[in-house]
Amino acid sequence: MPRTPDSEEPASDQDEEPWLGSDEVSALWQVREHWLPSVARLADVRVRTYGGESRGTWGAAPTFYDYHPGDARRAATAVAEGRVDIPSGWRLDTPGGRLAEYGGLFAFRLGCLAFLASVLFGVWMLVHELVSS
Structure with a gap:
């Protein structure tokens, strides 16, 4: 079953290549997952979103993103060649980006x-107090 959530564009063909998830695109672009939607906008990549429904007073459900495979591969070349201006803190292949990514995990x-x-x-202490009394 391909991962193709609802979109404004009608599916033209059942043989359509499955859209890429955030993990795959993050590895392809070397960009932190949190910043993928922003980089996709900068690189003109088509994105499908799903989730994010309101939960009333409990906030909103998480929003998930899938990326067009052809656009993502085209953008990977542009990102690698530096044609897309991405701050170094967003990237996984820079010291600042790695520190932000893994520093937060370490702190947690x-x-x-x-x-x-x-x-x-x-x-x-509770057990010690019970034993000593």
């Missing part, structure tokens, strides 16, 4: 570790 993991350590310390 470090926060989880600190939380887990504090919970374990609290449990240890």
Whole structure:
């Protein structure tokens, strides 16, 4: 089953190549996933969006993007040759972009570790208090 969500353009052919997901395009362009829709606008790539429905007071559902395969490949060449002006913080092949991508993940993991350590310390203190009394 091809990943082709609803679009304004009617499907012309059942043999249409499946549109590319964010993971594939991120690897192709070497751009952080968060910035893919912005880079797609800069490179004139057709994008299909789905999701993002309102959940009332709970906000909105996540929005997902699929990218036209031909446009994405054309844009990959333009991005690699530097014809699309992309800030270095958006890219995965620059030190600033890698730091932003993996630094956030490191900070998240470090926060989880600190939380887990504090919970374990609290449990240890509670058990120690119960045993000593």
